[in-house]
Amino acid sequence: MTSNTVQNIGRSLITFGGFLAIWQTIVWATGVEFFILPGPWLVALSLAGNLELIAGHAAITALEIVLGLLFGSGFGIISAVSLSWFPNLRRWLLPVLVVTQAIPVFALAPVLVLWMGYGLASKVMMASLIIFFPVTAAFLDGLRRTEPGWLDLAQTMTAANPRANFLAGRWAALRHIRIPAALPALASGLRVAAAVAPIGAVVGEWVGSSAGLGYLMLHANGRMQIDLLFAALFVLAVIAVTIYFTLDWLLRRLLPWQPDN
Template sequence: MNALRSLGIAAGLCGFWQLLVWLTGAPHFILPGPLRVLEALYNNAGLLLQHAGVTLAEILLGLLLGVLLGLGSALTLIWFRRLRAWMLPVLVISQSIPVFALAPVLMLWLGYGMASKVAMATLIIYFPVTAACYDGLRHAPAAWLELARTLGADRRTQLLQIRLPAALPALGSGLRVAASVAPIGAVVGEWVGSSTGLGYLMLHANARMQVDLMFAALLVLSLMAVSLYFLIDRLLRRLMPWQSETLFDDAPEAEQ
């Protein structure tokens, strides 16, 4: 049922897209129709696959580093109370700086290779994961913690056996957000300076007025992001079967 619903949504969006092209009469170099984009996707499949592999590697590495750093920071905030008063303001202030403005600086420091793109993706992912995990850790049920202290559990035991399991749903929400925003960092980094990747391909296709190829690259990037989101969502639901169903499930099943 979910697959049929997804196909129906995709068909509806393509129909609306084609209708918009017909009504506006936009030339193909301004707004190509879905059939022209699919044709460009077919004709340039090898090129798109080559650049998509680079972007996917940047996304996955950024996701891995961002999650590890975010989880480590959240655990540090919970475990070291004296550092909390110093780290929390730094984390909040860091979010007032547009991450995209750091892209040229990262290019200068890390070069035009994959490292700067991975760093961009990591920076974008880091704060949502840290905030979600820290929120879940500090909102562990007080009754459970009090019972653990009554039974003589030390702080390490409370963290590993109570706080971390209780924080898993919040961490799962942070991971879903991270999967959604990870492609942004990689593509922005490729726009600033790169010789490979879907962002680089989109930029050069736009400069050559190959708008159909640019839309094809954007379609591949969207499919990658959606697939990564649903893959992480499915994995989290298997790891946390007690968590409520997601919005993408059928309502009758969610109520059971």
């Protein structure tokens, strides 16, 4: 860990501490009821007291987010490669794909719960649907913006027999040049995906579920356990931030040649 990273973490902790202090001061100064805005100390006590309950629900939500990321990104990657390989498919499907983005995915949540039940599947589906488009769009954009000089070079290198090797040459250029060249664009798509995946999972839980942090928050809200609601929210934030920075770290490790590194 570099001294720069240590400094960054130190600064973040100080900012966070200051935020907590202001929060606690507001609660003391205004005397606001604990079921409207509990102080951070009360939230911490609730977190400690309900650790097992929160951890159980958190594990389910984390699983939904990770599975959603895997499926959504996987399908996004496959569809981007297919759309770039088959120009006809792109001409027919891309406009439709863009139009579907006008549908608020949240509005589909009740239907998904109706079709796929109260369990894990509808939430994973929800997260996947939100992730799918940004990943597809970013990767497809990257695949279509390959430096033309690289493709010219590849063409001269594989042009031994244009008729017999046309597909082989195209596949080689895709595999060795266009896909690697598009990986930084895919990485940006995956970062967006990691940021929005928790939204999909939690919205899915709000609409209909029997477990997960979203469910726990609704449940706590209904029973005026606002301190528990805040504790669950805090854990959700920690999960989301952890997933984002883990993915970001992983992508930087895998793409050391990326221009912005």
